[in-house]
Amino acid sequence: MALRMYNTFTKQEEELKLSDTVKIYVCGITAYDYSHIGHARSAVVFDTLRRYLMYLGKRVVYVQNFTDVDDKIIRRAVSEGKTQKEIAERFIEEYLKDMAELNVIPADYHPKVTENIPDIIAAVKKIIEKGYAYEVGDNNKDVYFHVPSFSEYGKLSGMSLEELNKHRIEPDPRKKDVKDFALWKAAKEEDIKAESVFDSPWGKGRPGWHIECSVLATKFLGAPFDIHGGGKDLIFPHHENERAQSYALFDVEPVRYWIHNDFVTINGEKMSKSLGNIIKIRDVIEKYGGEVLRYFLLSAHYRSSLDYSEKAMERASKSYESLKNALENLDMEISALKTFESYSKNCGAEEEKEIREFEIRFREAMDDDLNTPKVLAILHEFSTYINNLVTRCQSIDTLETAFETFKRVCGVLGLFEKYERVPELKEFVDLIREREQARKEKNFRRADEIRDLLKERGIHLIDTPRGTRWKTDRSYRGNG
Ligand SMILES: Nc1ncnc2c1ncn2[C@@H]1O[C@H](COP(=O)(O)OP(=O)(O)OP(=O)(O)O)[C@@H](O)[C@H]1O
Numbered sequence: 195m196a197l198r199m200y201n202t203f204t205k206q207e208e209e210l211k212l213s214d215t216v217k218i219y220v221c222g223i224t225a226y227d228y229s230h231i232g233h234a235r236s237a238v239v240f241d242t243l244r245r246y247l248m249y250l251g252k253r254v255v256y257v258q259n260f261t262d263v264d265d266k267i268i269r270r271a272v273s274e275g276k277t278q279k280e281i282a283e284r285f286i287e288e289y290l291k292d293m294a295e296l297n298v299i300p301a302d303y304h305p306k307v308t309e310n311i312p313d314i315i316a317a318v319k320k321i322i323e324k325g326y327a328y329e330v331g332d333n334n335k336d337v338y339f340h341v342p343s344f345s346e347y348g349k350l351s352g353m354s355l356e357e358l359n360k361h362r363i364e365p366d367p368r369k370k371d372v373k374d375f376a377l378w379k380a381a382k383e384e385d386i387k388a389e390s391v392f393d394s395p396w397g398k399g400r401p402g403w404h405i406e407c408s409v410l411a412t413k414f415l416g417a418p419f420d421i422h423g424g425g426k427d428l429i430f431p432h433h434e435n436e437r438a439q440s441y442a443l444f445d446v447e448p449v450r451y452w453i454h455n456d457f458v459t460i461n462g463e464k465m466s467k468s469l470g471n472i473i474k475i476r477d478v479i480e481k482y483g484g485e486v487l488r489y490f491l492l493s494a495h496y497r498s499s500l501d502y503s504e505k506a507m508e509r510a511s512k513s514y515e516s517l518k519n520a521l522e523n524l525d526m527e528i529s530a531l532k533t534f535e536s537y538s539k540n541c542g543a544e545e546e547k548e549i550r551e552f553e554i555r556f557r558e559a560m561d562d563d564l565n566t567p568k569v570l571a572i573l574h575e576f577s578t579y580i581n582n583l584v585t586r587c588q589s590i591d592t593l594e595t596a597f598e599t600f601k602r603v604c605g606v607l608g609l610f611e612k613y614e615r616v617p618e619l620k621e622f623v624d625l626i627r628e629r630e631q632a633r634k635e636k637n638f639r640r641a642d643e644i645r646d647l648l649k650e651r652g653i654h655l656i657d658t659p660r661g662t663r664w665k666t667d668r669s670y671r672g673n674g
């Protein structure tokens with residue numbers, strides 16, 4: 195099977211036809227506040243797609259912009275007596291911290307609008323020259339994209355002309371058509387206060403929102419590129435407009451596959467700043483850990499909505515722990531077998547096949563429009579298998595194969611990234627043996643003494659029916 199995903203443009207699931215290098219652009223945040231878990235979902239979904247493509251052997255070039263010129267940033271800057279740049283820089287930094295906790299791989303390029311103004315101006319000029327846009331005003335002018343000049347407008351969102359006409363984006367009587375949208379905005383008083391103005395052939399002003407994504411995507415990826423991602427709220431008008439602009443610039447269909455994630459909701463409503471129902475990424479991470487949040491975000495299919503609640507987080511946390519326990523059990527078994535040199539070769543071929551089977555099923559589920567809930571169900575089956583395997587198999591090779599396979603597929607979901615392996619304890623074999631003997635003789639004082647001795651060195655002994663096992667301080671506390 196090959197990777198199939200739902201393409202918003204064709205409105206159907208398609209096999210992704212990709213070359214060795216896959217070019218991805220994902221719309222980034224508007225940096226005016228701490229990010230919420232809706233933003234985290236978009237980031238984690240496309241990071242998981244990126245990781246899966248890498249797992250399939252592709253080279254991925256990944257671009258995610260930062261919108262650092264925007265009404266909301268300017269408003270906050272003015273109210274705090276700061277510049278737009280100060281506000282944006284601060285929240286970009288906070289976003290990157292959140293992303294690191296979520297194991298989101300940094301983009302290859304993280305372009306900002308303010309650092310690409312000449313490219314944006316050049317693009318707006320070209321769109322005017324090609325007859326798709328016009329200027330209005332005297333000194334500081336606005337530039338509008340003339341929607342009727344692009345006959346395919348509406349095809350991405352699937353909206354009819356009637357519906358489109360109802361969407362009055364910016365009520366400006368100078369617009370030739372109600373659907374026309376701004377490529378360049380003449381400077382307003384607030385923009386000047388927030389130092390959010392740039393010189394241009396149209397006087398002082400700033401770019402509209404949509405043009406940045408046409409310019410930044412194609413600057414780093416060329417046109418056409420493979421995959422464009424973002425939340426489904428961006429389909430209209432943002433991506434509809436982006437497609438129109440890019441088409442006007444390059445005369446090609448700019449994107450091969452448009453992919454959109456559904457929302458994180460809270461009590462069924464979209465999580466959004468403007469609705470005032472947001473939960474910050476860092477608050478959830480502080481309580482549950484980054485990987486648990488990541489697990490939660492992948493527990494629903496990316497095209498279904500995902501309702502946030504404490505209960506749902508508790509559930510995610512338990513499920514995550516049970517996967518982690520399996521990984522640790524397996525690791526503890528391997529390190530104990532190596533330490534005691536008590537392995538055998540009496541299990542292998544059959545198990546190797548069963549382990550491979552889990553990976554095949556994992557791939558089938560990922561190929562099926564990135565069906566991560568199904569993947570997690572398979573991983574839970576795999577973890578049950580592992581917990582049983584350690585009780586009956588003493589072959590290091592087989593157990594290592596299980597460990598590597600489990601770790602590899604979990605890694606595609608971005609889980610157990612920071613996992614540290616349980617060490618061999620050859621230097622303590624005699625002590626551990628002595629403790630086992632002491633326990634047999636019911637000399638619990640000595641047994642406890644030895645346990646405490648190792649505890650001081652960060653090693654926690656665990657008694658199992660198969661003998662003594664251990665975790666280190668780090669794995670003991672949980673390193674997710
Ligand atoms: N509740 C949500 N669930 C899933 N994705 C979301 C959610 N809110 C925003 N996104 C996505 O996160 C990315 C960054 O979005 P952006 O900064 O434009 O957010 P926003 O829509 O302004 O957020 P808000 O509505 O909270 O102000 C976009 O791809 C957007 O679609």
Ligand SMILES: [Zn+2]
Binds near residue numbers: 220221
């Ligand atoms: Zn965008």
